[in-house]
Amino acid sequence: MSKVLIIAEHDGAALNLSTAKCVACASELPDAEISVGVFAENGEALAAEAATLAGVSQVIRVDNAANANLLAAMLAPQITALADGYSHIFGPSTTFGKDLMPRVAALLGVNQISDVMTVLGSHSFKRPTYAGNAIVTVEAPADKTVVATVRNASYRAVAADGSAAVETTSVDAELPDHTRFVELKAGKSDRPDLQTATTVVSGGRALGSAEKFEIIYKLADAMSAGVGASRAAVDAGYVPNEMQVGQTGKIIAPDLYVAIGISGAIQHLTGIKDAGTIVAINKDADAPIFEVADIGLVGDLFSIVPELEAAISQ
Amino acid sequence: MEKILVGLKRVVDSNIRVRVKSDGSGVETEGVKMSINPFDEIALEEALRIRERGDASEVIVVSIGGTETQQQLRTGLAMGADRAIQVEIDHAADPLTCARILLALVNKENPGLVMLGKQAIDNDNNQTGQMLAALWARPQATFASAVVIEGTAVTVTREVDMGLETIEVDLPAVVTTDLRLNEPRYVKLPDIMKAKKKPLEQIPFADLDVEVATEIKETNFEPPLERQRGVIVDDVAGLVAALKDKGLL
Numbered sequence: 001m002s003k004v005l006i007i008a009e010h011d012g013a014a015l016n017l018s019t020a021k022c023v024a025c026a027s028e029l030p031d032a033e034i035s036v037g038v039f040a041e042n043g044e045a046l047a048a049e050a051a052t053l054a055g056v057s058q059v060i061r062v063d064n065a066a067n068a069n070l071l072a073a074m075l076a077p078q079i080t081a082l083a084d085g086y087s088h089i090f091g092p093s094t095t096f097g098k099d100l101m102p103r104v105a106a107l108l109g110v111n112q113i114s115d116v117m118t119v120l121g122s123h124s125f126k127r128p129t130y131a132g133n134a135i136v137t138v139e140a141p142a143d144k145t146v147v148a149t150v151r152n153a154s155y156r157a158v159a160a161d162g163s164a165a166v167e168t169t170s171v172d173a174e175l176p177d178h179t180r181f182v183e184l185k186a187g188k189s190d191r192p193d194l195q196t197a198t199t200v201v202s203g204g205r206a207l208g209s210a211e212k213f214e215i216i217y218k219l220a221d222a223m224s225a226g227v228g229a230s231r232a233a234v235d236a237g238y239v240p241n242e243m244q245v246g247q248t249g250k251i252i253a254p255d256l257y258v259a260i261g262i263s264g265a266i267q268h269l270t271g272i273k274d275a276g277t278i279v280a281i282n283k284d285a286d287a288p289i290f291e292v293a294d295i296g297l298v299g300d301l302f303s304i305v306p307e308l309e310a311a312i313s314q
Numbered sequence: 315m316e317k318i319l320v321g322l323k324r325v326v327d328s329n330i331r332v333r334v335k336s337d338g339s340g341v342e343t344e345g346v347k348m349s350i351n352p353f354d355e356i357a358l359e360e361a362l363r364i365r366e367r368g369d370a371s372e373v374i375v376v377s378i379g380g381t382e383t384q385q386q387l388r389t390g391l392a393m394g395a396d397r398a399i400q401v402e403i404d405h406a407a408d409p410l411t412c413a414r415i416l417l418a419l420v421n422k423e424n425p426g427l428v429m430l431g432k433q434a435i436d437n438d439n440n441q442t443g444q445m446l447a448a449l450w451a452r453p454q455a456t457f458a459s460a461v462v463i464e465g466t467a468v469t470v471t472r473e474v475d476m477g478l479e480t481i482e483v484d485l486p487a488v489v490t491t492d493l494r495l496n497e498p499r500y501v502k503l504p505d506i507m508k509a510k511k512k513p514l515e516q517i518p519f520a521d522l523d524v525e526v527a528t529e530i531k532e533t534n535f536e537p538p539l540e541r542q543r544g545v546i547v548d549d550v551a552g553l554v555a556a557l558k559d560k561g562l563l
């Protein structure tokens with residue numbers, strides 16, 4: 001049997017969708033019995049939400065003032081204190097999980113499996129390497145805890161129709177005082193979240209400025225889409241960092257991805273491989289993005305995008 | 315602080331599109347251009363800037379691997395590092411073993427800061443810095459896009475999914491770097507000549523008394539499913555029609 005502990009990601013008010021995706025991944029383990037650990041300042045509502053995730057049998061709620069900002073240095077000792085008896089400890093492959101899970105793995109004396117995309121067995125998985133240009137089959141040692149992060153774009157969130165038991169507990173762990181949260185500057189947006197939107201419109205370096213990037217937002221709004229960007233557009237300051245799609249940004253899997261003025265570098269393509277349909281708009285007919293685009297349109301984005309927006313808004 | 319320790323990993327250059335070997339044993343690296351992992355180069359650049367501002371006096375670059383990694387260490391010295399350490403090991407080391415090796419060096423050198431790239435672009439693991447911080451029982455500030463030393467602490471802005479998070483951690487600490495932290499300097503020819511004279515110490519892995527971690531075995535490599543080139547439409551009307559056809563509009 002696989003006894004799995006999933007570390008919930010949340011913002012204090014609601015669970016991040018990545019938690020339900022971790023549950024989906026864990027459900028593929030043979031004979032999985034799944035617990036979700038909710039570490040928060042006050043996790044009552046969060047634990048209740050986790051209890052509804054289909055396939056979860058138990059929610060473990062750990063309230064602590066030190067859990068207000070989910071710092072890895074605070075969480076890792078609490079998680080390791082709970083680890084006994086679990087064969088697997090999973091977290092999401094988001095910046096939260098990427099920061100936290102290796103610290104947990106090291107405290108448990110094991111290597112981590114990063115970015116699980118397929119479960120082949122209790123200790124056997126597939127994961128991407130080399131910016132997604134090679135898929136590796138990995139075998140974790142059978143006699144040790146499996147610590148892994150789950151690649152979000154490979155899984156669909158489980159339904160919220162379950163009713164697991166919630167157990168409130170406190171853990172005996174010494175927490176450090178060497179790490180202090182200062183602030184989080186979160187981009188406020190009414191647009192669909194980049195990581196869960198069914199349609200995403202992205203702009204690249206070709207946009208030329210933050211002002212000119214507005215046409216991307218307008219098109220996105222006409223399509224009820226989330227907005228993304230290439231690294232070049234972020235580096236140039238047209239848009240904030242949380243909008244970057246790719247190897248070192250977000251890996252996304254929308255039904256429709258529209259790449260505008262983006263050349264299609266391997267590092268960008270890694271982030272969109274799982275998209276349903278890719279549309280590319282680029283003035284260079286030889287741009288690599290056309291090698292992966294299902295629908296391509298060659299031309300000047302500054303005339304095409306407003307025209308497309310008008311056509312869709314009709 | 316006195317010393318900053320910087321990790322440099324030798325990886326396939328980021329401009330190379332790697333190919334999986336037909337027997338599934340790995341990726342083709344024969345004759346392929348190798349470079350310093352881009353994130354590590356950024357870590358080194360930041361360390362040099364900290365030293366140049368007077369907040370540190372020595373920058374030490376470390377690489378774990380065979381003789382070939384000396385190339386990357388020499389480049390690091392040419393960029394401006396003061397000295398280099400090659401931990402000689404003849405097999406690829408897993409992240410936990412690397413973290414243990416770095417810890418052994420930390421115990422020897424007592425750096426105020428260890429700077430590493432957030433991930434290596436070959437295996438994309440994103441683990442070593444966090445693991446070192448855990449084993450060292452010190453703070454970690456991962457995915458840094460700004461690093462400000464303030465006496466005995468460092469304030470780090472981190473690129474996270476929600477936006478930018480700022481944390482303050484006490485020194486010594488581990489910082490892992492993101493791409494927007496800085497733009498690494500170019501190495502000039504005279505610096506390459508000068509770098510040849512800088513000290514490069516070789517430490518056999520066996521001398522460090524480090525236990526090799528149980529590795530995660532990589533049993534097979536395969537190419538990803540390739541997407542197919544689709545259709546090119548002539549104009550916006552054609553694009554709208556194609557999207558409607560697929561039920562996407």
Ligand SMILES: Cc1cc2nc3c(=O)[nH]c(=O)nc-3n(C[C@H](O)[C@H](O)[C@H](O)COP(=O)(O)OP(=O)(O)OC[C@H]3O[C@@H](n4cnc5c(N)ncnc54)[C@H](O)[C@@H]3O)c2cc1C
Pocket residue numbers: 203204205206229230231232233244245246247248249250260261262263264265266267268271281282283284287299300301302328352353435493
């Ligand atoms: C370690 C590493 C990690 C990286 N991680 C990422 C990542 O996560 N995400 C990412 O995106 N990149 C990443 N990159 C960068 C990547 O290699 C590319 O540099 C980047 O994606 C290029 O962005 P771009 O396509 O917007 O710009 P460019 O490559 O400059 O492309 C601009 C495109 O716009 C087209 N164009 C110009 N004007 C017009 C016009 N008027 N109308 C229509 N088309 C026009 C051009 O033909 C061109 O194809 C990474 C690189 C490294 C080394």
